[in-house]
Amino acid sequence: MINFRxxxxxxxxxxxxxxxxxxxxxxxxxSVSLAQAWLWRDDGxxxxxxxYNDDECVGFMQLEEDMEENELVLxxxxxxxxxxxxxxxxxAIALLIKLAKESGKYDHIILDCNPKNERARHxxxxxxxxxxxxxxxxxxxxxxxxx
Numbered sequence: 001m002i003n004f005r006x007x008x009x010x011x012x013x014x015x016x017x018x019x020x021x022x023x024x025x026x027x028x029x030x031s032v033s034l035a036q037a038w039l040w041r042d043d044g045x046x047x048x049x050x051x052y053n054d055d056e057c058v059g060f061m062q063l064e065e066d067m068e069e070n071e072l073v074l075x076x077x078x079x080x081x082x083x084x085x086x087x088x089x090x091x092a093i094a095l096l097i098k099l100a101k102e103s104g105k106y107d108h109i110i111l112d113c114n115p116k117n118e119r120a121r122h123x124x125x126x127x128x129x130x131x132x133x134x135x136x137x138x139x140x141x142x143x144x145x146x147x
Contacts, residue, residue, distance in 0.1 A: 002091040004049040004061070007034065011050045014057045018080040037062060046075070051092050058083040059092065065105075072100050074111040077120075089123050097127065101146050108146050112139035 007015060015034070037048040045066070051059035059079040066073060074096065079088055100106050111129065113121050115138070124142050134141040 001054060002088065002095050003052050003054075004092075004095070005052055005057075007048050007050055011057050015050055015060050018060055018078060020078050020080070051077075051079075051088065053086075053088060053091075058086075058088050061092065061096075063096075067105075070105070070107040072096075072106045072109045074109060077111075084119070089120070090126065093123060093127050097144065097146070106146055109144045111142050112136050113142055114139050 005011065034048055037046045046062065046064050048060070048062045050057050051061055059077065061077040062075045064073040064075045065071075074093070077089065077092065097109065100109055109129075110132075111124065113124055115121075121140075121142075127144065129142040129144045132141045132143050
């Protein structure tokens, strides 16, 4: 079963070594994501997580809360090639949606999708995300209402 865990000494190297599958467009290395989370740690609104399937670390995601907009931002999510097409992404985002709804803190979830990443876009659309019409750094902004 998919679950989210803090980045710790035990899973740090696994997360850092994960590489995005070829052909899905640019995504910053996980080390950059973790450095950004550390940089903004005092703001208390950026959260990196390891994604586990039971006790196996299978992916990485980083979230940001924007409480002025009542939104949860799925800033980054990635699974290395060996964990692609196993349903982990769909399960992780479905769990994120469930937890966001249960929290009652957010009106919607927002994310950016690289137009070259057809696999991710398919998952996002299947789970109810729709393009907003905005383009951010070449990525398509997508939103899922939670209310």
